Amino acid sequence: QVQLVESGGGLVQAGGSLRLSCAASGSIFSINVMGWHRQAPGKQRELVARISSDGSTKYVDSVKGRFTISRDNAKNTVYLQMSSLKPEDTADYYCHADRIRYISGSYSSYEYDIWGQGTQVTVSS
Secondary structure, three states: OOEEEEEOOEEEEOOOOEEEEEEEEOOEEEEOOEEEEEEOOOOOOEEEEEEOOOOOEEEOHHHOOOEEEEEEOOOOEEEEEEOOOOHHHOEEEEEEEEEEEEEEOOEEEEEEEEEOOOEEEEEEO
């Protein structure tokens, strides 16, 4: 009923910037917490940043001061502005929403723990 679609990944040199976008599609009524996770080869997936519906944010220590998460509730979209990129930021980045309320016919329903398909970010040294 709902899905998350990421865009904006790519190849960038160390010190460069990228902006990731993640748009939720479907008859969205509201989205609770949205976040970005990443998974590097051979490593576990980790939370990079998340933003609540009220705008409060949380970042993993390794990206504080370099990455900024934001959201546009009218567009059901979350962004991740990444600056001063390092080779260790190389990973597949996944968008996540913990709870989406959507319209289904005459009713509203909830979908939980929704993931996007991922977008690759490669930072060259």
